[in-house]
Amino acid sequence: MALGAPTPTEDMTALHEVVLEFPDNRLLIDLCGEFDRHLAEIEQKLSVQIIRRGNQLAVLGETGMREQAAAVLTTLYDRLETGRTVEPADVDRELRMDTSPDEETPGSQLEMFRGGKVEIKTRKKLVEPRTDAQKAYVQSLFEHELAFGIGPAGTGKTYLAVAVGVSMFITGHVDKIILSRPAVEAGEKLGYLPGDMKDKVDPYMQPLYDALNDFLPGKQLAKLMEDKRIEIAPLAFMRGRTLSNAFVVLDEAQNATTMQMKMFLTRLGEGSRMVITGDRSQIDLPRGVQSGLRDAERLLNNIPKISFNYFTARDVVRHPLVAAIIEAYEADEKQG
Structure with a gap:
């Protein structure tokens, strides 16, 4: 995980949520999007609830969905850390793509x-x-x-x-x-x-x-x-x-x-x-x-x-x- 990337932790008082902590509030604002539109898109597509608590985002929902939502948020935050922007198309891509940062495409020579x-x-x-x-x-x-x-x-x-x-x-x-x-x-x-x-x-x-x-x-x-x-x-x-x-x-x-x-x-x-x-x-x-x-x-x-x-x-x-x-x-x- 990139330096400064959010760290997921299980909330011991509510095992049905995953908490992500983001060290840079400015990047967190960009991650959420204007009027939290990026969070709303993730909530709608994955049937989860995302609650903002200071520099943290709590993801509530079924196990598979909340883990996927947490992975999407982490990937988008990593993107912001590299100096790139997050647009609605980027959120859509991460929700659709079934890949992980460590994955290689079998047989690819490129x-x-x-x-x-x-x-x-x-x-x-x-x-x-x-x-x-x-x-x-x-x-x-x-x-x-x-x-x-x-x-x-x-x-x-x-x-x-x-x-x-x-x-x-x-x-x-x-x-x-x-x-x-x-x-x-x-x-x-x-x-x-x-x-x-x-x-x-x-x-x-x-x-x-x-x-x-x-x-x-x-x-x-x-x-x-x-x-x-x-x-x-x-x-x-x-x-x-x-x-x-x-x-x-x-x-x-x-x-x-x-x-x-x-x-x-x-x-x-x-x-x-x-x-x-x-x-x-x-x-x-x-x-x-x-x-x-x-x-x-x-x-x-x-x-x-x-x-x-x-x-x-x-x-x-x-x-x-x-x-x-x-x-x-x-x-x-x-x-x-």
Whole structure:
């Protein structure tokens, strides 16, 4: 445990609580959050009660839950001691993740996966997986030349892939980043869009621009795109290319046809990494057209060097209602 970290003690007069003592009151305020919002989140998720007594926090509840709450509070306090902040996303991550500081990921050859915590370094921020499925996905992106991320919206499939791509780019593991999507309308006809080719395809590519803007300063991103070291292009523009020494992401792959998927997968060149992300429940292809993502999953699932990573509604990291909405639609599909 870090120097100055809280020390848990069993209250001899009330064995149903764990008491944590925090030596730095300023850090304790940050740990609790504005209006104790961080404590309230832990209480709600773990069905415990947290009482503040000076520089102590008493955790009351069932044995397993109170021990987990105490571990979450200790981990977050350790984070504050290193000079980092604690945001709601950090609380959410610690509540979701089933890891300990001493844990190693079995079989991992990467130092970043030893010790339980995973951080993806970009120019603007550190990105940390918030669920066990996300952590396994990030590991597969670093360790496999070809990886699939399949699951519902809001599970971080594309966001984490772009973060890993930026990390590998700034550390010199790849020379360029190439992001692509099928230019397929999501269930509605938009008609003819004005402007040149870039103006026409940019609306389809906007989520990829949004992710890049989270990880790279605006001026640097603009220069890299001008120099073609970062490219964002529709899937159709990939034909005929060999993508060497690049980190390549195909987003919304459920809207690629079988022929497009085969074309894209065979672009993989020496020194490159390729990530395919998609959601099988959001196919916008015309009726009767087979999704290339489904075919790729069926045909490639037994190739050892290709990684398939799956997400569920439990991995949704957007608004909590998003997970409930996804679960409601999934339940309806099963009944139908």
